[in-house]
Amino acid sequence: MLSKANSQLPVSRLLIEYPGNSNEPTLVIFAGIHGNEPSGLTALINVRHKLTEQSIALKGGFYGIAGNLEAIAVEKRYRDEDLNRIFLSERIQKVQNNQDELNSEEEELKQILHITDKINQQTTDEVYFVDCHTTSSESIPYISLNEGYRDSYLFAKGIAATSIIGVEREIKGCLPEWFNREGWHGFTFEAGQHSAPSSVESQEAIIWQGLFHAGCLYADEHAELFDESQQTLYANGANHYTFYSVISSYRIQPDEEFVMKPGYENFQKIRLGEVLATSNGQPVMSPANAHILMPLYQKQGSFGYFVAEEIQEKYLEFKELH
Numbered sequence: 179m180l181s182k183a184n185s186q187l188p189v190s191r192l193l194i195e196y197p198g199n200s201n202e203p204t205l206v207i208f209a210g211i212h213g214n215e216p217s218g219l220t221a222l223i224n225v226r227h228k229l230t231e232q233s234i235a236l237k238g239g240f241y242g243i244a245g246n247l248e249a250i251a252v253e254k255r256y257r258d259e260d261l262n263r264i265f266l267s268e269r270i271q272k273v274q275n276n277q278d279e280l281n282s283e284e285e286e287l288k289q290i291l292h293i294t295d296k297i298n299q300q301t302t303d304e305v306y307f308v309d310c311h312t313t314s315s316e317s318i319p320y321i322s323l324n325e326g327y328r329d330s331y332l333f334a335k336g337i338a339a340t341s342i343i344g345v346e347r348e349i350k351g352c353l354p355e356w357f358n359r360e361g362w363h364g365f366t367f368e369a370g371q372h373s374a375p376s377s378v379e380s381q382e383a384i385i386w387q388g389l390f391h392a393g394c395l396y397a398d399e400h401a402e403l404f405d406e407s408q409q410t411l412y413a414n415g416a417n418h419y420t421f422y423s424v425i426s427s428y429r430i431q432p433d434e435e436f437v438m439k440p441g442y443e444n445f446q447k448i449r450l451g452e453v454l455a456t457s458n459g460q461p462v463m464s465p466a467n468a469h470i471l472m473p474l475y476q477k478q479g480s481f482g483y484f485v486a487e488e489i490q491e492k493y494l495e496f497k498e499l500h
């Protein structure tokens with residue numbers, strides 16, 4: 179049961195802390211940014227255990243940061259507002275100026291930034307990150323990349339997972355966009371359904387793959403671990419080198435009664451005009467022949483679903499960071 183698994187989690191902010199040398203790369207794993215998504219936290223604890231048990235030496239820094247501690251404790255997506263919508267300049271200025279009263283998520287944001295600032299001070303090398311999430315619907319594991327960040331794309335590209343691009347065009351204030359702009363390279367990883375056992379497996383696999391692709395572990399020295407983590411992602415349905423681009427989303431209004439039709443899975447094909455959901459009893463239809471992403475099967479959430487089309491890798495565009 180989810181509640182049991184969750185109540186056993188030690189709710190401390192810094193689950194893994196290996197500073198590494200300042201001239202080595204660093205991997206930062208965020209987990210539990212949404213409090214009802216505990217699989218990343220469990221995976222971090224499992225990885226930490228394996229590193230110690232097998233005396234695996236890292237060639238860089240490695241941090242595991244727990245996200246919304248207050249929400250994790252009560253197994254809710256958030257307390258006052260969605261933590262994954264407030265990584266915005268004005269909100270960050272607010273939490274750092276020490277004058278205003280902060281709500282629950284602003285306090286979490288402040289504490290997370292305190293750690294990430296320290297990481298920036300500790301290293302002169304590249305910092306990579308993965309923000310571990312899960313979905314309310316059944317799903318294969320997939321990566322969600324912000325458009326235009328070449329090094330994040332190259333980091334993701336080697337990993338055995340389907341990628342979607344451009345969610346930030348529809349949702350503002352997500353953690354990866356902030357850290358991409360800060361010069362870190364990384365993405366959101368959606369491991370599968372919130373409470374599926376395969377989600378913990380996939381989170382562990384992405385953390386190991388992250389360590390390899392960030393350069394904190396070498397595949398030739400730990401071939402078994404590399405292969406095993408890649409095979410886990412394949413076995414759970416990840417599809418290498420498949421890219422989707424987000425073309426639209428369905429935003430739920432504050433007093434709207436939105437009900438998703440049952441049975442949609444992530445990446446399922448949808449047809450133009452297909453009834454996907456109801457809004458205050460009226461049908462909501464697909465705007466295109468495309469694929470559905472993140473259909474909403476939980477109460478908390480401001481998007482009903484996203485619509486994406488499959489794209490070829492050669493059409494991806496990149497912008498340079500300044």
Ligand SMILES: [Zn+2]
Nearest residue numbers: 212215311312
């Ligand atoms: Zn999430």
